[in-house]
Structure formats: C-alpha cells, structure tokens
Amino acid sequence: MLIYFNALILSGKNAPPLIGEIWENLYGVNSYLGIKESWVKINLDAKENSKVDLFIIVAPYVSPFSQDILPYEHYLEVKIFDSNYEKLIYGPIKIVINGTIMKGNELLINYSIPAKELNYKSGRYIIQIDTYRKGLKDINLARLSIPFHLSLPNVKIAGLKFEEKPKIGVPNKIIATIMNNGESSANNFKVTLYINNKVVEEKRITLLKPGETIELTFNWTPQTRENKITIKADDEEILPEERLDDNQASKLIFAGWFLISPYIIIALIAIIAAAIIAIYSMLKHKAKSEQKICKMVK
Numbered sequence: 001m002l003i004y005f006n007a008l009i010l011s012g013k014n015a016p017p018l019i020g021e022i023w024e025n026l027y028g029v030n031s032y033l034g035i036k037e038s039w040v041k042i043n044l045d046a047k048e049n050s051k052v053d054l055f056i057i058v059a060p061y062v063s064p065f066s067q068d069i070l071p072y073e074h075y076l077e078v079k080i081f082d083s084n085y086e087k088l089i090y091g092p093i094k095i096v097i098n099g100t101i102m103k104g105n106e107l108l109i110n111y112s113i114p115a116k117e118l119n120y121k122s123g124r125y126i127i128q129i130d131t132y133r134k135g136l137k138d139i140n141l142a143r144l145s146i147p148f149h150l151s152l153p154n155v156k157i158a159g160l161k162f163e164e165k166p167k168i169g170v171p172n173k174i175i176a177t178i179m180n181n182g183e184s185s186a187n188n189f190k191v192t193l194y195i196n197n198k199v200v201e202e203k204r205i206t207l208l209k210p211g212e213t214i215e216l217t218f219n220w221t222p223q224t225r226e227n228k229i230t231i232k233a234d235d236e237e238i239l240p241e242e243r244l245d246d247n248q249a250s251k252l253i254f255a256g257w258f259l260i261s262p263y264i265i266i267a268l269i270a271i272i273a274a275a276i277i278a279i280y281s282m283l284k285h286k287a288k289s290e291q292k293i294c295k296m297v298k
Contacts, residue, residue, distance in 0.1 A: 056129060068100055072097070081126045168257055193229075
C-alpha cells in the first residue's frame with residue numbers, strides 16, 4: 001500500500017488495473033516513488049542535542065510496466081508548519097534518493113531536525129512530506145502530513161527571600177524557589193548564587209518534573225553595606241527551553257550594621273573597667289615594691 005496525495009494505490013498481483021495504472025496513464029511508463037509509512041520520535045537531551053527524529057519508509061510503485069527507482073531521480077521534500085497548517089516553521093529540506101530502490105523493495109530514511117530549528121518552543125506542529133521525480137518540471141508524486149507535539153521544560157526563579165534581615169558580618173541564608181512550568185522534566189542543571197556578580201555557591205538539581213517547585217538554601221554572610229544578590233537557574237544553558245529571561249532573579253540589598261545589645265555593652269564596659277582597675281592596682285603595687293627595694297639597697 002502506497003500513498004499518493006492521500007489516495008491509496010494498491011500494488012501487486014491483485015491491484016485493480018484501472019487504479020494501478022493511474023500514474024502510467026497520466027505520465028507514461030516511468031518510476032513512481034510513494035510513501036509507505038512515516039512516524040516521529042522526540043529525543044530530549046542537552047540543549048544542542050535535543051531533536052525531532054523523522055522516519056520515512058518509501059517504496060516504488062509496482063506494476064508490470066513501472067520501473068525501479070534509480071539514483072538521483074527522486075527526492076523528498078520536508079516542511080514543518082504550525083498547528084494551523086498556515087505558517088512555515090522549518091524547511092523546505094530536500095532529501096535526495098542517491099541509491100537504487102528495486103520494485104518490491106523499500107527504503108527507510110531517517111532525518112533529524114534540531115529542536116533549535118523550532119526555537120525550543122513547545123506546542124503542536126505538522127510535518128509535511130512530499131516525493132518528487134526530477135525532470136524538466138519536477139512532478140510531485142505523493143504527500144503525507146503528520147501532526148506531532150513537542151514538549152519541552154521551562155525553569156524559572158519563582159521566589160527569592162532571606163532567612164533573616166541581612167546584617168554585616170552576621171551569617172544568613174538565602175532561599176530561592178525554582179519552578180518548572182514547562183511540559184517536560186528538567187534534568188541535571190545548576191543553580192548559582194552570585195553576590196555582586198561573583199559566584200558564591202552552586203547547587204545542582206537532578207530532576208524537576210513539570211509543575212514541580214523546589215526550594216534551595218544558600219549560605220551568605222554580608223561583608224559590605226550594598227549587595228546585589230542574583231540567583232541563576234541553568235547557568236550553563238544546557239536545557240532545551242525557549243525562555244531564558246525568567247531563569248534568573250536579582251535583588252539589591254542594603255545590609256544593616258550589627259547592633260550590640262545595651263546589656264552586652266554595659267557588661268563589656270564593666271569588664272573593661274575592672275581590667276583597668278586590676279592593671280592599675282598591679283602597677284601601683286609593683287611601684288611600691290620597687291621603692292622598698294631601693295631603700296634597702298641604700
């Protein structure tokens with residue numbers, strides 16, 4: 001069974017003569033390349049390796065007078081449209097048949113489309129596959145349209161807060177909320193804390209499922225009054241996601257001065273005063289001892 005413009009043309013011993021000779025009646029004795037089967041497989045990996053794999057099985061039309069498919073006589077054309085079959089997203093790409101396909105045989109073609117070519121955008125697409133025979137005017141022999149859905153992750157910083165009000169010299173914790181509001185899992189990506197554009201701490205998330213949220217805690221001790229706090233998710237940009245503007249969040253923080261309790265200050269003053277009195281008494285006692293020694297020597 002082969003597809004020619006969505007009409008099924010039967011071939012073989014039992015092929016009805018009128019249907020089996022449609023193309024020969026129109027274009028004469030020649031070779032005709034049909035599409036037997038086609039399917040799509042989505043492969044999600046690191047950003048540059050994510051792709052849509054297209055598989056196409058083509059075969060020559062078989063009749064007593066049809067001919068084998070010879071090298072470079074036929075080609076396939078692949079296009080990808082939006083879900084409404086209106087806007088061309090990718091292509092056309094020409095795949096030339098560079099070998100012989102004898103009648104009764106078939107050929108499996110695998111063509112990979114990088115997710116980058118679809119702008120890492122989740123959604124429904126339609127692949128259109130056409131077969132052509134070359135000539136003074138190329139003849140469009142067959143067409144098949146396949147809908148598919150591309151599901152990708154999208155991580156974002158959903159929140160950024162502090163455990164305590166930041167104070168210079170006082171250890172604190174920064175709590176970042178990371179969310180995946182995409183359609184597939186986000187795997188093995190880093191989340192980085194920057195203080196004044198310098199890396200302070202990094203953490204790694206091994207798996208964040210669609211719709212899942214996770215909180216990460218970073219340690220921080222303010223050293224300066226003014227601090228720019230930035231959290232970046234997928235800092236290495238390895239995830240196949242469309243949006244990157246929501247992968248980070250920043251806050252400008254003014255850390256307060258460390259204030260000592262009045263009771264502690266009073267206690268410190270008392271301790272210092274006692275120490276001064278003790279030192280003064282010791283020096284006074286030492287001076288008297290030295291005077292006695294001097295008198296004895298005289």
